[in-house]
Amino acid sequence: MIPWDPWDSETAGSYDTPGAGMFAPELLRQTVDRLAGLAGDGPALEFAIGTGRVAIPLRDRGVPVAGIELSAAMIDQLRTKADETRIPVIAGDMATARAPGRFKLVYLVYNTLSNLLTQTEQVACFRNAARHLEAGGRFVIELWVPELRKLPPGQDAVVFGTEPGYIGLDTYDVLEQRVVSHHFRFGDDRQAALLRSAHRYVWPAELDLMGQLAGFALEERSADWTGTPFTGESRSHVSVYRLGDG
Structure with a gap:
């Protein structure tokens, strides 16, 4: 869970x-x-x-x-x-x-x-x-x-999307075949909103x-x-x- x-x-x-x-x-x-x-x-x-x-x-x-x-x-x-x-x-x-x-x-x-x-x-x-x-x-x-070919040795995260006010980042657990997608949205100030979702690839x-x-x-x-x-x-x-x- x-x-x-x-x-x-x-x-x-x-x-x-x-x-x-x-x-x-x-x-x-x-x-x-x-x-x-x-x-x-x-x-x-x-x-x-x-x-x-x-x-x-x-x-x-x-x-x-x-x-x-x-x-x-x-x-x-x-x-x-x-x-x-x-x-x-x-x-x-x-x-x-x-x-x-x-x-x-x-x-x-x-x-x-x-x-x-x-x-x-x-x-x-x-x-x-x-x-x-x-x-x-x-x-x-x-x-x-799954974009595992983008993971060099020792790295467990991949940026899958960027645009003004947004960054998307996936973190991988290759042992359990799991990935968590992190969606960061932000404006001109110092605050950002985060949405996460878990997946099995x-x-x-x-x-x-x-x-x-x-x-x-x-x-x-x-x-x-x-x-x-x-x-x-x-x-x-x-x-x-x-x-x-x-």
Whole structure:
């Protein structure tokens, strides 16, 4: 367990950044285009649905969407944009919680699988996706590639982003396969605000084995939502797993 809650009401209230970052229109369009193509006429289930960044535009495309979300504060924020009739949400852990019905597509975006801090929990998440899918259904995961090649001997931190008023820093525990992301935001004075989130990083090969344990086979892996080929230099991936027919 981590000694702080990264998904409290303060985080939920500032999570949405319309038109910028993960909410950039082009990124959202690419994400929704790909998911809508995989879902067909649906239904789809989003693990860790958050404030509805992806679920709402996917629902607007005509795909019925339900969600599972652990953070009550994030669900409250989602409810300011979509009611339970439009997007039903089950409160609970994406590794264990059950949503009613069967789905053509389960998806987990923007590195959220890494919020599960043990390999056991991550394998359970795959198995939970399999329980929700009809035969031949797909589980889509968007995840970053650990940047361990940037760590010289004796160093355990990597700066992953800088811009005016912001520094992003990851600290690694390579023994436990853990990373804590530190987001520093500051103005012209001497004060800074810090947001931290803990993760367990996963190599693509390990992810594929998790899928096999749950009855999935890797169908496709690309570097982004538009299908850019995945290479050894890719910093992230979108992996599509297909559940066996048996």
